[in-house]
Amino acid sequence: MTTATDIWVLGDYRNYFQSRVTLQILARATHLAASTGGKVCAVVFGHGMDEYVGEYIAHGAEKVYVVDDPALKTYAVETYSFLMTRLVEKFKPATLLVGATRFGQEIAPRVAKQLKTGLTADCIDLEIDPKGRLVQIAPSFGGNLIARIITPHKRPQMATIRPGTFQELVHDGTAKGQIIRLALPTDMPTEKIRCISSEYKPSKAKGIEKADIVITGGRGMGSKGKFKKLFELAALMNGEVGATRPVVYANWIGHDALVGQAGKAIKPKILFAFGISGAIQHTAAIADADFIVAINKNPNATMMRMADVAIVADANQVCSGIIRAIKENIRD
Amino acid sequence: MKMFKILVCIKQVPMVSELPWDSKTGTLKRELAQGMMDPSSRRALEAGLQIKETRAELGEKTQIIVLSMGPPMAMEILYQAKSLGADKGILLSDRAMAGADTFLTSFILARFIKKEVPDVDLVLCGSQTSDSETGQVGPQLAEELSIPAIGYAADIQLQGQMVRVHRHVDDFFEVLEMDLPGLVTIDQAAYTPRYAAFGGVQDAFETADIIQVDARRLGLDENFNAVKDSPTRIVDVYSPTTRKENRVLKGTAKAVVDQLFEDYGKIISSAMGKDLKGQGEKI
Numbered sequence: 001m002t003t004a005t006d007i008w009v010l011g012d013y014r015n016y017f018q019s020r021v022t023l024q025i026l027a028r029a030t031h032l033a034a035s036t037g038g039k040v041c042a043v044v045f046g047h048g049m050d051e052y053v054g055e056y057i058a059h060g061a062e063k064v065y066v067v068d069d070p071a072l073k074t075y076a077v078e079t080y081s082f083l084m085t086r087l088v089e090k091f092k093p094a095t096l097l098v099g100a101t102r103f104g105q106e107i108a109p110r111v112a113k114q115l116k117t118g119l120t121a122d123c124i125d126l127e128i129d130p131k132g133r134l135v136q137i138a139p140s141f142g143g144n145l146i147a148r149i150i151t152p153h154k155r156p157q158m159a160t161i162r163p164g165t166f167q168e169l170v171h172d173g174t175a176k177g178q179i180i181r182l183a184l185p186t187d188m189p190t191e192k193i194r195c196i197s198s199e200y201k202p203s204k205a206k207g208i209e210k211a212d213i214v215i216t217g218g219r220g221m222g223s224k225g226k227f228k229k230l231f232e233l234a235a236l237m238n239g240e241v242g243a244t245r246p247v248v249y250a251n252w253i254g255h256d257a258l259v260g261q262a263g264k265a266i267k268p269k270i271l272f273a274f275g276i277s278g279a280i281q282h283t284a285a286i287a288d289a290d291f292i293v294a295i296n297k298n299p300n301a302t303m304m305r306m307a308d309v310a311i312v313a314d315a316n317q318v319c320s321g322i323i324r325a326i327k328e329n330i331r332d
Numbered sequence: 333m334k335m336f337k338i339l340v341c342i343k344q345v346p347m348v349s350e351l352p353w354d355s356k357t358g359t360l361k362r363e364l365a366q367g368m369m370d371p372s373s374r375r376a377l378e379a380g381l382q383i384k385e386t387r388a389e390l391g392e393k394t395q396i397i398v399l400s401m402g403p404p405m406a407m408e409i410l411y412q413a414k415s416l417g418a419d420k421g422i423l424l425s426d427r428a429m430a431g432a433d434t435f436l437t438s439f440i441l442a443r444f445i446k447k448e449v450p451d452v453d454l455v456l457c458g459s460q461t462s463d464s465e466t467g468q469v470g471p472q473l474a475e476e477l478s479i480p481a482i483g484y485a486a487d488i489q490l491q492g493q494m495v496r497v498h499r500h501v502d503d504f505f506e507v508l509e510m511d512l513p514g515l516v517t518i519d520q521a522a523y524t525p526r527y528a529a530f531g532g533v534q535d536a537f538e539t540a541d542i543i544q545v546d547a548r549r550l551g552l553d554e555n556f557n558a559v560k561d562s563p564t565r566i567v568d569v570y571s572p573t574t575r576k577e578n579r580v581l582k583g584t585a586k587a588v589v590d591q592l593f594e595d596y597g598k599i600i601s602s603a604m605g606k607d608l609k610g611q612g613e614k615i
């Protein structure tokens with residue numbers, strides 16, 4: 001029998017190779033379970049997912065609940081949330097964690113509502129408090145504020161977790177896990193949404209959200225022509241190019257590169273910010289960068305005060321200088 | 333012909349750029365903040381306005397109702413919505429409703445819709461507000477109303493009592509269909525909002541189509557307390573600490589680049605995943 005201490009993780013394998021968020025959450029769940037007791041369990045719906053079940057066990061799941069049926073081949077939010085709710089009601093885990101992919105962010109709120117429990121969105125950390133409750137740590141205002149949230153009375157405690165937050169465990173092919181296969185309930189709801197087409201096109205580029213090195217440029221780069229230098233630098237460094245809003249509006253680069261409140265949040269290991277003033281709408285989205293190098297003529301720009309290294313110089317000249325330095329010194 | 337009813341949920345959020353910001357502690361004083369319409373709610377409103385316009389070209393009537401829950405000050409965004417083309421605005425406002433989490437926010441919004449707009453055809457929401465950033469209110473509202481919902485729409489086509497939605501989620505490009513009534517949340521990059529004509533907001537003030545509704549009128553019982561009744565509770569809020577050295581480098585471009593590689597070459601080469609020769613000495 002499952003006790004009320006188990007931690008469940010919803011298996012989100014839809015975009016598996018691009019997103020390893022389920023494995024990342026399993027790793028954290030293993031850590032949490034060390035203080036709360038209970039088992040780390042994965043839950044998988046679909047058809048023909050044995051490969052993923054094995055993968056979850058190899059990455060920390062002690063138990064995997066599986067509902068495998070041809071009727072579940074295509075993901076459908078109503079069907080999947082109905083099943084998830086049914087399983088939680090039957091086995092009563094203490095905690096249910098879901099990756100904050102779009103899939104997860106669509107399904108988790110509905111499951112929480114059906115279970116009449118709370119849900120914290122897009123957590124960047126999870127802890128256990130002295131009373132054994134799950135502390136859900138989530139940013140708001142684009143990372144400018146962090147809130148610690150609990151679900152004092154309702155169970156399960158639910159949270160979606162931002163991809164890339166936790167480090168997955170090393171694959172252990174010898175790990176043993178219990179697999180519990182369940183049949184599709186007979187009272188499944190009729191799906192009200194019809195899928196006309198669904199085409200999987202994994203993006204080739206890492207994208208600025210995932211890149212370890214991001215090179216952002218602002219209006220201080222001067223012109224579209226000069227801005228292009230940043231692409232050369234990015235290619236040399238295995239990085240991606242991002243930009244501020246005026247740059248995107250001026251069409252120096254596409255909207256995909258916009259970093260900030262209206263664009264993407266990034267969390268590279270190193271961020272090079274060229275000619276950027278550091279308006280809050282922009283800097284809100286770079287709070288998670290590990291190391292920031294800012295280049296600006298103005299030593300008092302906000303961006304310079306946020307930086308680990310603030311270089312007071314011309315952005316174009318420094319960009320060319322770094323390109324030259326790397327070309328001359330790279331080891332193949 | 334029956335009037336087609338679109339209800340758009342819009343929220344007022346603090347204007348972060350205008351926030352009274354304490355740069356030392358990195359905290360902001362929310363109560364002093366100036367408000368604006370949440371950017372994602374604006375996109376939802378824009379989607380509604382475009383549907384209304386398309387239908388008008390075919391001689392079909394559409395009513396757009398904007399619904400918001402928030403403090404009395406949030407009336408402003410209803411006037412703004414009205415000046416942009418909404419027909420009617422309702423603000424659900426009561427001290428007892430302050431501090432609601434997404435579970436209770438969706439409960440309260442649904443309560444009004446069930447009571448006052450039970451014949452709504454299409455409910456539109458933003459995909460994620462700029463302050464709380466949960467993206468949960470839309471899906472939870474659909475659940476409360478027992479209607480289907482499609483998230484992250486890039487484009488909505490109305491076909492009689494049905495919508496066809498294009499969306500791009502987690503590397504899947506999808507086309508979905510849903511019978512109405514239903515709820516759609518609008519993607520952050522879709523339906524670029526229009527700007528209000530100058531003086532438009534002024535005109536909107538003349539109207540009586542914007543009303544405020546309190547907890548009692550919603551039929552919530554007198555013990556109702558959003559903070560107490562929310563399943564989640566905020567333990568504390570803090571600003572992420574900056575533990576930066578903030579080293580300043582000055583000089584010629586060549587000199588600063590040399591210095592950069594000399595002192596930080598290791599960090600750079602490890603992030604690059606490539607080795608740099610003699611890290612520093614010669615660069």
Ligand SMILES: Cc1cc2nc3c(=O)[nH]c(=O)nc-3n(C[C@H](O)[C@H](O)[C@H](O)COP(=O)(O)OP(=O)(O)OC[C@H]3O[C@@H](n4cnc5c(N)ncnc54)[C@H](O)[C@@H]3O)c2cc1C
Pocket residue numbers: 217218219220221222243244245246247258259260261262263274275276277278279280281282295296297298301313314315316349
């Ligand atoms: C609702 C709203 C949402 C917004 N969302 C976003 C968003 O998502 N992302 C975003 O980026 N912005 C956003 N903005 C805009 C934001 O407020 C700023 O206007 C923008 O980030 C500024 O971009 P910038 O730093 O490139 O330009 P500027 O502020 O003009 O700064 C240019 C900088 O370059 C420096 N400089 C000039 N010449 C040189 C040189 N030769 N060498 C070195 N340095 C030089 C200057 O000293 C200055 O600091 C938003 C604004 C609003 C109102």
Ligand SMILES: Nc1ncnc2c1ncn2[C@@H]1O[C@H](COP(=O)(O)O)[C@@H](O)[C@H]1O
Pocket residue numbers: 340341342343370372373376399400401402434437441456457458459460461464465466467468469470
């Ligand atoms: N207080 C509110 N009043 C009206 N609509 C809201 C409110 N909170 C959220 N919404 C709607 O739900 C969307 C997503 O909000 P959130 O779940 O807070 O990120 C918003 O874009 C609005 O459309």
